[in-house]
Amino acid sequence: MxxxxxxxxxxxxxxxxxxxxxxxxxxxxxxxxxxxxYDMPADVDASFRTVRKVAVGHFAVFLGVVVGVPVLTLTVDWWSGGRLVGGMSPSFVMAAFGLYVFFFALAVAAATLSNGVEERMLGAQEREPVDPGDDS
Amino acid sequence: MTAASVIALAVLLLAVTVLALVLRPGRASTLEFYLAGRRVGVATNACAICGDYFSAASFLGVAAAVYVSGLDGIWYATGFAAGFVPVLLFVAAPLRRFGEFSIPDFLGRRLGSDRIRLIAVCVVQLIILSYLVPQAVGSGITWELLVGHGVLGLTPYATGVVLSTVAITALVVLGGMRGTTWTQAVQFLLLLSAFVWLTVVVIASGFSYPDAVAELDSEPLANPVVAGGEWGLATEPNRLESGSDATFGEPGGRYGPFGQLTLMVTLVMGTAGLPHIMNRYFTSPTGTAARMTTVWVLGFAGLFYTLAVLLGTASRSLIATSVEGRPWLADLTVDGVLRVPEHAPLVLGRIFGGEAGLGFIATGALIAVMSTIAGLLLAAAASWGHDVYERHINPRASQRQAVWAGRGAVIVVAVFSSALALGLRPDSLTALFPSIVATMVTWAFALAGSALAPVFILAIWWRKTTSRGAGAGMITGAVTAIGMFTSATVTGDEGVGEVLLAPTIVAAPVATLVTVVVSLRTPTPKDLDRLWLRLHGTAADRRAARLARLTIAGVNGDRS
Structure with missing residues (x-):
């Protein structure tokens, strides 16, 4: 003990x-x-670039949707004037519920992808068996 | 206030005091006091971040903004939640992997400069103060409605400000980050349960969300104003269609063509620069845990804000029809509309749960205030105690001295912010802003998003960022944001005023540009490759994971 x-x-x-x-x-x-x-600088650089692509790609989608909502408000009458459920317009439904679902889905996708990239691209040397005779 | 409300409040305060005492740092170590030993798990940290983040602006302010402005008020909630998406994509994992104690510490170490650390401390303190004052205002408003009278000759509003500040300062001084983490996590669950309870009783009473929006949409949106010394209702003009009136369910009640976008950009960028939230990421055991914590936060935020928006709508629909036969409500309203919109969830609690219901929701509001004040005070302590005292004033300070410096900083910042809150009268500002609490918090977001976030993200993702570039960017962002706010007092909140009141859409790109231009002309830190490995490598994560596995194996082996 x-x-x-x-x-x-x-x-x-x-x-x-x-x-x-x-x-x-x-x-x-x-x-x-x-x-x-430990990490090798070249591996970290490659992983950094891939994760950056993942982040920028997901951010572009995020930005498109977040900016798209006010743009739709200004340009498409149905977006604010139409009715989906009761008195709720598509704009209201999107602001009150839809965007939160979108943010969460985007977060899950980006986190899963980034974690996967880092796991595959970094730490490979530790996964390789040191002794070829040792199968543990 | 009834005995039930008093008991609810007393039990709450006792519970968090016990938690803080039980979980207080056992060793006088700055790592324990500021970062809870970097051992906070994903779910606990997500709850603690939510407790930290969902302040009076979220608990009272979002429902108030929806109550006053309808659809346009929802954008506060959307922006508050959306802010965590860039945090997840660009900040959480690398920030934790780099380590350190605070944003100024991170910038100082990453950019190899003590000067940048001090500039960041100044900006961080400005942000903390801008965020602390509306929390104290929120506690004053809540006490005013819940208790209605003051103690020791103070007004009810002043009593709320002073008592909440004193209570939470004592808890933070005692509990440090570990005690604060657990109390914040529990506080978030209490906040959420308050909203869930209120939603359930409101819906059980027959409230139909879609029908309420339809009903509210059928008439112009009108809010109380003082004209000629008399309160009366004034119809809100539609800011997207001149000459027509605004309605609850359609845009235009608050924002013109640019207002919604500028608010969103301010809130989205601002989250990544909030010191009390970013400091929480340093408490995660690994970068991957920090990233997954943010996913949980986004899930919790979606649920919380969906309920807040529903309750804002329910308040607008139900309070007007509940005035008859409730003299206490008549005193708070003008023709069925609340004078102080932040009262909306509290009044709804009293209508559906009587005095106990008011006590429960008011307790939730005070919890929201207290947990956020706790996080802000800890961030202030880390900034003054660690970044200034330990790094500059007394580099040879013992751990005990450093922790006491942090505790001293907590007390000074708390006194200063409550003094500022006491100088404000929220009802005198209601006519100017849809929700004074949410609006004041927006200023903190604007400052964070303009001065800190651009530099912060560049330092993480752009190798050529230099200390001089970052310093110039931070100062430019802060000066631009403050200058634009100040100009808004002259222009008002329409037209160009929409941009001036939420200035990040201008100030952040300007700060980014200045940072890039100056960085390209100045040398980068010498050991950049080593810093880059630490920032974007996962060796430390793997080591922590391996240690965790070994610990479990060791404990199991010991048991067997």
């Missing part, structure tokens, strides 16, 4: 300071693997 608490305290210190642990840790042997996490 004491040993585990000491080890947990060390893990917390590493997490808080961001510093890798000393290699001669006297806890569980797998703790030395913590220092293996």
């Amino acid at each position: 004491f040993r585990a608490n000491r080890w947990l305290a060390r893990v917390r210190d590493v997490r808080d300071t961001g510093a890798p642990p000393p290699l001669n840790v006297d806890g569980p042997t797998w703790a030395v693997d913590i220092g293996d996490d």
Whole structure:
């Protein structure tokens, strides 16, 4: 119990300071693997450019919709004058409900894609087995 | 106020005090005090961000803006929610991965300059103050309606301002970020439950949302004004069609051709520059967690604002028909329309839930104010205590000294903001703005979106951003935004005034342009490649994930 608490305290210190642990840790042997996490500059640059494309692309869609609503108000009579449900015009329905659904869907799509890009493009060296004979 | 209201308020204050005491930082460490040890999970942080973000402007102001302006008032809610989309796309993950304690700290480290850190501190303090004052005004308004009398010779409004500020200052000083995180998360759930309860009882009473819009749309929109010393109703002109009257369900009640767009741009850009919200991202364990936290926030925001808009509509529809037989309501209204629109959800609570209902909704309003004040005070503390005291005044300060500097900053900023709020009288400004609380918060968004957000996003995504460029951009954005506000007092809120009152659409591009031009003429930081790896790499995320797995494995192993 004491040993585990000491080890947990060390893990917390590493997490808080961001510093890798000393290699001669006297806890569980797998703790030395913590220092293996690193990124190659070329990989980060490639990932950065791809994530930037994802962000800019989704932002363009976001901007198109957000700007499109007032533009429709000024240009299409039906948008403000028509009635969809009771007294609610398409403009009212969009402002009161539709845009929130759109924002959430866009956020889910962008976050999923960005996370996927980073997972695939970064940290590949850690997924490769160090010892070809070791299939763990 | 009845015993039920008093008990509800007392229980709430006791609960958050206990939470703050139980969860207060055990160690005198700035990492604990400002960032809760960077261990706040996705759902908890999303709830805490919502508690932080959904201020009096969201709880009272959105319903009030819809109450006064109909469809045009909804754009406040839409803009408040939309602001998190750019945060998710451009800010959340890299900001957390870079680490640090605050926006000024991030900019100072990323751009390798102490001067930029100090410029950012000034801008951040201006934003915090612009945001704090309307929160204090909201608490004064709520107390005025809930209790109706003051203590220690103060007016009811002043009592609300002073008591809420004192209570939340004490909690922040005690609880730091960890206590504040949990109290904010619980406070958000209470806020949401207040809106859900009110929506359920309103709909259960037979209220039909679509039919109410149709009914309200059938007559011109009219609001109370004072003319010749007498209150009366004045019809709102349609700002999109001159010569015609505005109606509830159609655009034109508040904004002309550009007003809606300028407001949206201001609110969307402003969110990414709000110090109390951005500081919360530093508490996430990883960049990916920060990104996913924002997805949750957008879900919560959609639900919350949908209900706020519904309640604004219900207030407009139901309060007018409820005056008869309710003398207390007659005192608050002019021909069935509320004089102070921020009273809308509170009055609705009293109509459907009696004194207990008023107590519940008023408690929600006070919670909204308190949780946002808490976040703002913590951001102020991080800015003064960490960015100024630790970095410049006493770089050799012990952790204990630094934490006490932060606590001192909390008290000073709280006193200053409540003093400013006491100098305001909200009912005297109601004729000028659709909702004074929401409008004042918009000024904070405008300043954040004009001065901080452009520089912030460029520093994250454009390698060539330099400290001199960022400094010039921040100063330009702030001066342009403040100058445009000031000009709006002369021009009024129509025509060009629409742009002047929500100036980010002009000020942000100008700030961006200045940042780019100056950056191209000045040298970038020397260790840019290392900074870029830290900002956009995921090694720290993977390490944190691996540590979490090892921790779980270690704990399980210990148990077995």
